Amino acid sequence: MSDLKAQFEQAQKDVRKLTKKPSDNDLLALYxxxxxxxxxxxxGPRPGMLNVVARAKYDAWAKLKGTKNDAAMKQYIAKVEELQKKLG
Structure with missing residues (x-):
């Protein structure tokens, strides 16, 4: 397993240990x-406007179109580290 993949998996564990809930924007970024x-x-198709949560998730993900997997992993790890400093 690569170091990046191991760090990514560790970040997934660390995010569950935050003492405070991240903001909705932070949660969308992580998702x-x-x-x-x-x-x-x-x-797939964009969810309808009545499904607000699914649509927000879809739109946040769509903004990352073209981002390589490794780059997304690095950004995820950095976001978790930022949240750990901010939220404990």
């Missing part, structure tokens, strides 16, 4: 970076 790192570009 979209995770999805981009693990699945690549968003696919």
């Amino acid at each position: 979209s970076l995770f999805k981009q790192a693990t699945e690549g570009d968003v696919s």
Whole structure:
């Protein structure tokens, strides 16, 4: 397993240990970076406007279109580290 993949997996564990809940924007960022790192570009139709949460997730992920998996992993790790400093 590569160092980056190990760091990514550790960041996934660390984010669950935060003492305070991240903001909705931070949660969207984590979600979209995770999805981009693990699945690549968003696919499928955009959810309807009545499904606000799914649409927000889709849009956040769609903004990362074209981002390489490794780059998304690095950004995810950095985001978790930022949240650990901010939220404990």
